[in-house]
Amino acid sequence: METEAPELLERKVQTRREGLPELPNLDGRKPVLRFAPNPNGPLSFGHSRGLVINGQYAKDLDGELILRFDDTDTTVKPPMLEAYESIPEQQEWLCGFSAHRIVIASERMEHYHDHARMMLERGFGYVCTCSGEEFKAFRVSMTECPCRNNEDSNNLQLWEKMNDPDGFQPGDAVLRVKTDMTLKNPALRDWPAARIQTNSHPRVGNKWRVWPLLDFQSAVEDHLQEVTHIIRGKDLMDSTRKQTLLYEHFGWKYPETIYWGRVKVHEFGSFSTSQMKRDIAEGKFSGWDDARLPTLSALSRRGIRPDSLRSFWIELGLTQKDIAVPLSTLYSHNTKIIDPDAPRLAFVRNAFPIVLNGEYPKSGKIQSHSDTEMPPRNYSIEEGVWIEQEDSGKSIRLKDLCDIDVDGNVESIDRSDKRPVVHWVAGGKPSTLTIADGQDLKIVEGILEDHSYPVGTIVQLERIGYAIIENDGLLMTHD
RNA sequence: GCUCGUAUAGUGUAGUGGCCCAUCAUGAAGCCCUCUCGAGGCUUCGACCCGGGUUCAAAUCCCGGUACGAGCACCA
DSSP states (O other): OTTTOGGGTSOOOOOOOOSSOOOTTOTTOOOEEEEOOOSSSOOBHHHHHHHHHHHHHHHHTTOEEEEEEOOOOSSSSOOOTTHHHHHHHHHHHHHSSOOSEEEEGGGOHHHHHHHHHHHHHTTSEEEEOOOHHHHHHHHHHTOOOGGGGOOHHHHHHHHHHHHOTTSOOTTSOEEEEOOOTTOSSGGGTTOEEEEEOOSOBTTTBTSOSEEEOHHHHHHHHHHHTTOOEEEEEGGGHHHHHHHHHHHHHHTOOOOEEEEEOOEEEGGGOOOOHHHHHHHHHTTSSSSTTOTTSOBHHHHHHHTOOHHHHHHHHHHHTTOOOOEEEOHHHHHHHHHHHHGGGOOEEOEEETEEEEEOBSOOOSEEEEOSOSSSOOOOEEEEOSSEEEEEGGGTTSOEEETTTEEEOTTOBEEESSOOSOOOEEOOBSSOEEEEEEEEETTEEEEEEEEEOOOOOOTTOEEEETTTEEEEEETTEEEEEEO
């Protein structure tokens, strides 16, 4: 066999798919994708998945990314005006390009109202005046609510009454999509499409009274924008089903839909935008970029690079599995990106002075990075150096300088044995290293080597980890 | 309760009937390099949820079980 058919004995090389899976049913089209956050706050780590995946497909396949503000709730999740500015900036920071289109739902209300009327005229929608409790009973018992049989003309009158400030009040009536009350999935039975809200909207004020709900607004807008692929969390699976029923009524074709599962990052615990907003207002956090928060502004401030987030999410892929990932996975992506450009610097925590006795080079140059060419750093010693308290009281090797004994007597210039190598600072300036540790912010005092790197430079503190230089000290990036 | 979904090493992930005694990354352990507890290089460890079935052949298809998650809002 070896001579007759050697190829049968060879182990074939396994091929591994790289990057994102192919987009299904593209049919030669350029994909149109969208990412639709609620502008009730700035973007968080969780949002970055949607942005990265949708953005990456748009970029790779020469398609388009729509950034859509789903700001139709003025009551539970009131929009925050600053977010209309910060979200596009963060989107560009993360994706590396700006979205091809920006759509703001609150400015497209005419379209939603037009389609709502169309629904009533064509008889696949109705105005329901049952209370939430009453309708729930109908849904559970699979029976039709009396409002379902309204005449189309009557529905249009009721619709006008919903829009009339002197007519229905919030809670009195909703617009429903006629599906089928005997559908197996209770979530799909005559689902609500719009309701009355009288709170003022920060962008359009009181111009509108009847506001669409997500499933209706999103469905109509996806059609109007000719979205080809929707990629979103699997918690929205029933949304797809609800919206597909609406599309059937309108005679439209629903976009291709792909889902991902839930991601839990243990270190971040459970933060919600509204909870963060409250905590910031109460002074529990310094702002949206407080290093302890999982916001993109906080991650960016700490020195997490957008390309790290991109490779992180792309590596996780598009499985529907619910997963728990440690932050160290993101950090390992980030290390690969920042390490080549991170100059080495010494920061001595709990500084302990030690006087050097003997002959040694009192000034000189030390490499800033062992693997890349960077201008070296200079040192100049008067009589002694700072070392960390923890390193005192034993024979040590001062990195790139000399071996010393417990009392600071120089024993050798060259490395003479396996004693621990320790970092040190000659001169330097007092500084602080701020470390975000869960809900706590640890501030470590120390002496930082003199340097001339500008604010925003990511450095590697020898034997400690990566940190970013801020105006008033150092902020820990990660180990 | 009803409905829907997922299940590959510690953590993620590749894999759609024979290239699989299962990929890659991360993690852990060890070695090399390096005057950092960093980076880089090498080696090792480690997995197809369970039970049936279909088939010459199953991680892959079917059925049942179990576990976990999500939806059933006048939130997104």
